[in-house]
Amino acid sequence: xxxxxxxxxxxxxxLEELVENVTSEFExxxxxxxxxxxxxxxxxxxLSGNQYVTVDGRGELFEEDKEYFWxxxxxxxxxxxxIESRLAKFSKINPVFAVRxxxxxxxxxxxxxxxxxLLSFVRDKCDLHNVIRQATAWSxxxxxxxxxxxxxxxxxxxxxEMDGKAVHEGNVSVIAVSPFEIYPENLYSELISEQADxxxxxxxxxxxxxxxxxxxxxxxxxxVYGVGKERNFLKSAEKSVxxxxxxxxxxxxxxxxxxxxxxxxxxxxxxxLYYGSLPYKNGTNQTRDYPFIKQESxxxxxxxxxxxxxxxxxxxxxxxxxxKNRKHEFLNRLTAGVMTVEDGSLDVDDLTEEGxxxxxxxxxxQGAKAPEIMPEPTLPSEFSDEENxxxxxxxxxxxxxxxxxxxxxxGVTSGTALEILIEQDNERLSFQAENIRKCFVExxxxxxxxxxxxxxxxxxIISNAKNKTEISYIKVPTIPSDDVVIDGENELGxxxxxxxxxxxxxxxxxLLADSEGRISNYVKEKILALLGHSDLxxxxxxxxxxxxxxxxxxxxxxxxxxxxxxxxDDAIHEFEHIRYxxxxxxxxxxxxxxxxxxxxxxxRARLNKNINKx
Numbered sequence: 329x330x331x332x333x334x335x336x337x338x339x340x341x342x343l344e345e346l347v348e349n350v351t352s353e354f355e356x357x358x359x360x361x362x363x364x365x366x367x368x369x370x371x372x373x374x375l376s377g378n379q380y381v382t383v384d385g386r387g388e389l390f391e392e393d394k395e396y397f398w399x400x401x402x403x404x405x406x407x408x409x410x411i412e413s414r415l416a417k418f419s420k421i422n423p424v425f426a427v428r429x430x431x432x433x434x435x436x437x438x439x440x441x442x443x444x445x446l447l448s449f450v451r452d453k454c455d456l457h458n459v460i461r462q463a464t465a466w467s468x469x470x471x472x473x474x475x476x477x478x479x480x481x482x483x484x485x486x487x488x489e490m491d492g493k494a495v496h497e498g499n500v501s502v503i504a505v506s507p508f509e510i511y512p513e514n515l516y517s518e519l520i521s522e523q524a525d526x527x528x529x530x531x532x533x534x535x536x537x538x539x540x541x542x543x544x545x546x547x548x549x550x551x552v553y554g555v556g557k558e559r560n561f562l563k564s565a566e567k568s569v570x571x572x573x574x575x576x577x578x579x580x581x582x583x584x585x586x587x588x589x590x591x592x593x594x595x596x597x598x599x600x601l602y603y604g605s606l607p608y609k610n611g612t613n614q615t616r617d618y619p620f621i622k623q624e625s626x627x628x629x630x631x632x633x634x635x636x637x638x639x640x641x642x643x644x645x646x647x648x649x650x651x652k653n654r655k656h657e658f659l660n661r662l663t664a665g666v667m668t669v670e671d672g673s674l675d676v677d678d679l680t681e682e683g684x685x686x687x688x689x690x691x692x693x694q695g696a697k698a699p700e701i702m703p704e705p706t707l708p709s710e711f712s713d714e715e716n717x718x719x720x721x722x723x724x725x726x727x728x729x730x731x732x733x734x735x736x737x738x739g740v741t742s743g744t745a746l747e748i749l750i751e752q753d754n755e756r757l758s759f760q761a762e763n764i765r766k767c768f769v770e771x772x773x774x775x776x777x778x779x780x781x782x783x784x785x786x787x788x789i790i791s792n793a794k795n796k797t798e799i800s801y802i803k804v805p806t807i808p809s810d811d812v813v814i815d816g817e818n819e820l821g822x823x824x825x826x827x828x829x830x831x832x833x834x835x836x837x838x839l840l841a842d843s844e845g846r847i848s849n850y851v852k853e854k855i856l857a858l859l860g861h862s863d864l865x866x867x868x869x870x871x872x873x874x875x876x877x878x879x880x881x882x883x884x885x886x887x888x889x890x891x892x893x894x895x896x897d898d899a900i901h902e903f904e905h906i907r908y909x910x911x912x913x914x915x916x917x918x919x920x921x922x923x924x925x926x927x928x929x930x931x932r933a934r935l936n937k938n939i940n941k942x
Contacts, residue, residue, distance in 0.1 A: 343600050350595045354527055354577050357511040363387055364515075364633055368470040368507065371638040375411060375469055379403045379645060400653035406722050407641050411468055413728040414637070417757060418464050421764050422457055423814040425772050430811075433911055438879060446779065447772050447812070454502045456771065463504035464764060467625045471636035474505040475621040475767060476528070477774040479608065479782045498782055500775050508552070510620070512632045520622050523632075525581040528620075532576045537596055545597030547572035580606060580618050590616050610777045621770045625760055640725050648718045655711045662707070670697040727756030765814055772812040780810075831855060871900060878904035885927050886920040892927065898935035902928055 366383050373381045373389070380392050380401060394401060427443040429436035451457075459475070466473035483499030511527035512520075520526070534547040550573045574597045581591040583606070590606035611617030624634030669676060673696035690699055834840055835855065841847050847855075874897040882905065884890045892901070905928050909916070916924070 343603065346593060346603065347595050347598060347600050350527075350577055350579050350593050351598065353579070354511065354529060354575075357527060361511070361515060361633075365508065367639065368636075370642070371469050371636050374407050374638060374642055374645060377403050377405050377408065379405065379649060400656050402649070402653055402656070404649055404652050405645075406648065406719075407638055407645055410641065410722065410726040410728055411465075411638070414468055414726065414757065414760075415461070415465060417728070418468075418761065418764060419461055421460075421761055421768075423765055423768055425451075425768075426813050427776075428811040428813060433915070435912075437911065443776055443810075447775060450500055450775050450779075453499060456502055456768075459502050459504050460764065460768065463623055463767075466504065466506050467623045467634070467636075467760075469636055469638060470507045471625050471628065471634040471639070472507045473623045474507070474510050475623070475771055476503040476505050477501075477608075477610065477619050477621070477771060477778065478503070479778050500778050502771055502775075505620070507633060515632050516630055517632055518627075518630065520618055520620055523582070523618075525579055526618055526620060528578040528580070529575050531570045531573045532596070533570070533573050535572075537574060537576065537601070541594070541596075541601040543596075543599055543601055545574050545599055547574055549573070550575060576601070580620075582606075582618065583616055608774075608778060609781045610774045614777070614780070619774070621767055621774070623763055623767045625763075637726055641722065644718055644721050644725065648715070648722075651711060651714050651718065655707070655715070658707060658711070667699050667701055669699045673697065674699065769812050769814060773810045776810040776812070871897070874900040875904055877901075879908070881905075881927075882908040882924075885923050886916070889923045890927065892930045892934065896931070898931040898938075902931040902935065905931070 366387055366389060369389055370381060370383060373379070378391075380403075381389055382392060384390050425444060425447045427440040427447070429440040463473040463475060478501050479498060480501045481498050482494075482496050483501060484497035486494050486496050488495045505528070509528055509530050511529060513524045513526065514522070517523060531550040531552045534545055537543060537545055550570050552570055576594065576596040579591075579593045579595075581587065581593070583590040587605075592602060592604055592606055594600070594602035606616040606618075608619055609616055610619060625637060626635040628635045670692075673692040674690060692698060835847075838845065840851050840855070877896070878901040881890055881901075885905070892898075905924060909921070909924050909928070913921075
């Protein structure tokens with residue numbers, strides 16, 4: 329009994345020290361990266377139009393005052409427009425996932441196709457495209473954004489009840505996380521994999537903490553930054569206050585010899601909420617790893633956090649505001665005028681208050697010099713020259729330009745020349761675009777790994793891919809591969825019109841036809857779908873249905889033979905059966921080969937018979 333009490337006290341002491349260490353570590357990291365956060369806050373202010381803010385010597389934000397009451401302090405916000413343009417281009421990135429099978433066997437190929445269907449299903453359920461857009465908004469503003477991929481037991485379809493509570497099949501959730509919430513162990517290690525541990529700290533209401541962890545904590549007001557969701561998520565950005573909330577600190581520690589499955593320690597309000605191993609086998613070869621993926625706008629060599637385009641644009645924006653305001657002040661002097669008045673010749677206070685209104689009568693002392701308007705020079709050309717130079721710098725640095733209104737392209741009318749200009753314009757964004765595509769791939773890999781761990785035995789999915797609605801049942805634990813790749817090139821490399829034109833040129837050149845010059849129905853379906861006119865396909869994806877039917881027949885033919893049916897498309901069935909035979913050739917017995925050969929010969933005979941009739 330005494331030993332049990334001693335062990336209990338030791339564990340309580342260990343957990344208390346654990347809470348204290350995590351909290352103190354979090355506070356230390358907050359202070360360490362304070363300068364970075366100030367830069368992010370400055371970026372957010374410039375984005376939202378508060379552009380007379382700067383950082384003082386103490387590292388605090390403050391707003392500069394006017395030197396004179398008459399100074400113009402207008403904001404001519406080009407940063408907001410540039411970010412919106414960049415996000416509009418990045419929103420075109422919406423790649424299609426492809427899963428490569430581990431081997432060339434037909435079973436692995438079918439399982440890989442099932443994984444693709446699962447990814448397509450989860451992608452729609454998670455609204456992945458909008459999550460990517462939101463994270464991209466953060467990376468464009470602050471330089472870095474993160475994705476957190478977690479398993480939600482309460483997600484998916486309801487499959488029953490237990491103790492009066494609903495039980496769901498579970499689903500993956502992909503969350504966009506701002507850089508304000510991520511605290512790495514080392515600010516000078518570029519990769520997430522190089523970090524010994526990572527802290528994710530976020531403001532959560534005390535009610536939510538009670539619901540999730542069953543622990544009551546004391547709430548307070550916490551300031552958090554949020555990005556408005558209007559116009560590509562970045563029309564407004566401000567620091568809001570969450571009432572009755574607490575900072576939940578999640579410390580993820582990578583596996584070590586001492587803790588081979590890593591550790592997750594969750595703390596809030598000085599209390600321990602969770603302590604255990606890393607929850608997900610989301611690394612390569614089913615190892616436990618961090619549930620985070622990092623997306624950068626620009627690489628910051630030797631630093632964990634990247635750089636934002638706004639940091640490069642702030643000096644130009646300051647200079648542009650100054651030039652425009654000085655220009656307007658000069659124009660005001662030209663229109664309102666500056667008057668010289670002899671001392672004591674008239675009521676200066678009246679003139680100062682009312683100015684020179686039209687028809688105003690100036691009464692001055694007899695014998696004094698009459699008031700007069702000081703001569704002003706014409707507007708110097710340097711104002712316009714500097715303004716145009718700054719506008720060009722905006723375009724050069726940001727990588728975005730309006731080809732329709734740009735004066736330097738006004739004389740370009742050739743379609744080829746315009747395509748070259750668009751291509752050059754998009755080339756500047758290719759680095760960021762590739763980073764986004766890589767994040768798509770990493771997210772897809774983690775989705776498959778989480779389903780392998782938590783997805784259950786069979787998953788029912790509904791998809792609208794390939795011109796038809798499909799209901800599929802996938803054996804989740806048998807997902808054979810997480811080797812995800814992206815079909816097609818970078819979306820910024822070619823416009824939709826260019827891709828359509830390339831397809832039409834292939835069609836006209838005859839490369840899509842067979843040796844007899846005919847285009848198969850399957851190819852026609854693909855062409856119409858790629859051109860965006862799948863509604864014109866009279867067959868409505870029937871070729872794909874024939875493919876699936878032929879694939880499902882292969883095993884039946886091996887086991888006992890199967891007769892061809894009147895509805896079968898012989899050309900598609902012949903192709904699918906031959907593909908299966910070649911992929912499984914070494915695994916087939918002689919009897920199975922004979923059955924498959926005879927089945928193929930039946931399709932071929934009927935196909936030749938129909939051709940001869942024609």
